[in-house]
Amino acid sequence: MSKNTFTKIVSTIGPSSEKKIKEILEAGVDVCRVNFSHGDHAEQGAKIKDIKRISKELNRPVAILADLQGPKHRIGCFKDGEIKLKPGQDFKIYLEDKLGDEQGVRLPNPEVFKVLTKGQKILLNDGYVALEVLKAGKDFAETKVLYGDKLSDKKGFNIPNTILDIPILTEKDENDLKFVLTQNVDYLAISFVQTAKDVIEVRSKTDGKLKIISKIEKPSAVEDLENIVKESDGIMVARGDLAVEIGQSKVPSIQRDIISMCQKYGKPVIVATQMMESMIENPSPTRAETSDVATAVYLGADAVMTSAETATGKYPIETVNMMEDIIEDVEHSSNWNKFLNASARSKDVVTLKEAIGLMVAKLAKKINAKAIVCFSITGTLPKIMSSYRIQTPMLCLTRNEEFARQSELFWGVRSVILEEKEDPNYTDFESLAKKYAANYLGLKSGDNIVITLGKRSDENKSVLAGGVPDVVTVSTL
Numbered sequence: 001m002s003k004n005t006f007t008k009i010v011s012t013i014g015p016s017s018e019k020k021i022k023e024i025l026e027a028g029v030d031v032c033r034v035n036f037s038h039g040d041h042a043e044q045g046a047k048i049k050d051i052k053r054i055s056k057e058l059n060r061p062v063a064i065l066a067d068l069q070g071p072k073h074r075i076g077c078f079k080d081g082e083i084k085l086k087p088g089q090d091f092k093i094y095l096e097d098k099l100g101d102e103q104g105v106r107l108p109n110p111e112v113f114k115v116l117t118k119g120q121k122i123l124l125n126d127g128y129v130a131l132e133v134l135k136a137g138k139d140f141a142e143t144k145v146l147y148g149d150k151l152s153d154k155k156g157f158n159i160p161n162t163i164l165d166i167p168i169l170t171e172k173d174e175n176d177l178k179f180v181l182t183q184n185v186d187y188l189a190i191s192f193v194q195t196a197k198d199v200i201e202v203r204s205k206t207d208g209k210l211k212i213i214s215k216i217e218k219p220s221a222v223e224d225l226e227n228i229v230k231e232s233d234g235i236m237v238a239r240g241d242l243a244v245e246i247g248q249s250k251v252p253s254i255q256r257d258i259i260s261m262c263q264k265y266g267k268p269v270i271v272a273t274q275m276m277e278s279m280i281e282n283p284s285p286t287r288a289e290t291s292d293v294a295t296a297v298y299l300g301a302d303a304v305m306t307s308a309e310t311a312t313g314k315y316p317i318e319t320v321n322m323m324e325d326i327i328e329d330v331e332h333s334s335n336w337n338k339f340l341n342a343s344a345r346s347k348d349v350v351t352l353k354e355a356i357g358l359m360v361a362k363l364a365k366k367i368n369a370k371a372i373v374c375f376s377i378t379g380t381l382p383k384i385m386s387s388y389r390i391q392t393p394m395l396c397l398t399r400n401e402e403f404a405r406q407s408e409l410f411w412g413v414r415s416v417i418l419e420e421k422e423d424p425n426y427t428d429f430e431s432l433a434k435k436y437a438a439n440y441l442g443l444k445s446g447d448n449i450v451i452t453l454g455k456r457s458d459e460n461k462s463v464l465a466g467g468v469p470d471v472v473t474v475s476t477l
Contacts, residue, residue, distance in 0.1 A: 004393075007327045009028050010030070010031040010032075010305040011305070014310070016310060016314070017316040018047055027324065030063065031064070031187075031408055032063070032065065033065045033307075034066050036069055061407070063186045063409055065185070066187070069170070070169075071167070071168070071169075073107065073156065074154045075124065076097075076154070078152065087148075091104055091131060091145050093106075093140065095113065096139070110138075112164065115164060116133050119133060120133040121146075121160060122143060126244055130145075158244045160244070161246075168190060168192070168201055169202065187233070188211070189214075189215055189236055190202050190213070190214055193215060195221070211406060213232065213234040214231075214232040214234075215236045216236065216237055222254055229265050235258060235267060237272060237273075237301075239255065239271075256299060259296075259300060266384060271304050272304075273307060275293050279313055279314075279315050281314060285319075285322060290326055294326055337391060367448050369474070370393070371443060375451075376452075377400050379403040383410055385413075395437060404417045414440065418432075430473070437449050444477065447476070449475055451473050
């Protein structure tokens with residue numbers, strides 16, 4: 001296994017990378033994101049099929065994250081495709097189905113007009129255009145332009161600090177979810193979560209087949225963060241709309257709060273949006289972008305993510321290579337341990353599984369083990385140990401392909417899918433652990449490893465049936 005980093009990379013697969021999936025995986029990608037804001041089901045299905053095929057060719061598990069568009073509000077189209085605005089001019093937002101011009105534009109969302117009031121601020125095109133509401137009715141709003149000049153078709157429409165009475169899934173999302181449920185993917189990202197109730201509602205529609213990643217991009221989600229984290233299987237810090245909704249200057253501190261909350265509850269967290277934005281057009285990032293990625297690594301995020309950089313950018317492979325280089329440099333720096341220890345999981349141990357996970361983690365550190373090798377079905381123990389952010393590589397040996405893929409999002413965990421015929425009863429698990437530690441982690445003779453294994457207590461119970469190991473042992477290669 002060539003990668004020796006703990007922090008994972010999530011990359012969006014799009015026109016620039018869908019023909020280079022093998023190269024992008026070899027460059028360091030662990031999770032492939034399929035964005036349902038673009039393309040039809042045939043196109044997305046083809047991407048998913050290719051990812052799975054190439055994953056098998058490379059003999060390594062790769063997680064797939066399906067990202068639903070969510071209730072994103074967008075303005076309509078203009079007669080000439082684009083207009084120019086001037087600060088101070090009047091501009092109308094209306095429900096009527098007609099093309100826009102310099103005087104106004106359509107917004108095809110009647111629920112929005114219900115919450116508009118005089119003095120309210122409206123942001124368009126990711127905040128590059130701002131309007132102030134002068135007068136509002138049931139199907140229109142008269143506004144004044146505060147700043148911004150160019151505005152083109154179908155740009156985003158945001159109302160900061162406002163909770164909208166809308167379902168978490170649009171009609172398009174409902175159709176996309178039905179399709180996703182037929183594709184055997186691993187994670188489902190839901191957009192514009194407002195409260196934990198949204199997560200509960202979506203989970204009720206997944207038949208338990210998908211792990212849910214909640215995207216934090218609304219002020220109301222920040223306010224209900226702890227409950228959302230509890231109800232989710234993971235979190236994405238979606239900094240684009242979050243910055244528009246809550247203000248650019250507040251994003252860094254909120255990012256820290258989100259990562260900290262996820263670590264408290266042992267949930268994986270992805271930092272996303274514009275991490276390497278300049279590499280859409282350029283072969284190298286800005287200094288600020290390299291620092292942005294490095295900061296997420298220092299804070300102990302499970303993963304960093306690329307969006308347009310790998311979906312539509314000119315340099316998708318170079319972007320991933322650069323991101324992997326940044327991660328590796330940070331994780332080999334002299335002060336990484338200090339930062340990581342300061343941000344590591346602080347939740348009190350409350351279950352037997354957590355107690356064992358913490359004990360194994362401390363044992364590995366005490367004896368300076370070069371790896372922890374877990375035989376697992378459910379992946380519970382590796383996930384728990386991942387949340388403690390110990391700087392010991394974890395290798396999960398499993399016959400459960402689904403978990404093997406899902407674990408690719410967990411910080412510091414690598415999984416290998418064992419063949420059924422390979423020591424089916426784990427009678428010689430120590431030799432098996434040594435073999436894979438050497439082959440996949442490059443360990444050498446004399447290196448210590450910690451091994452965890454569940455015993456088969458009777459014919460009706462499988463190894464590690466409850467996620468709690470009966471055997472924790474130390475072995476030397």
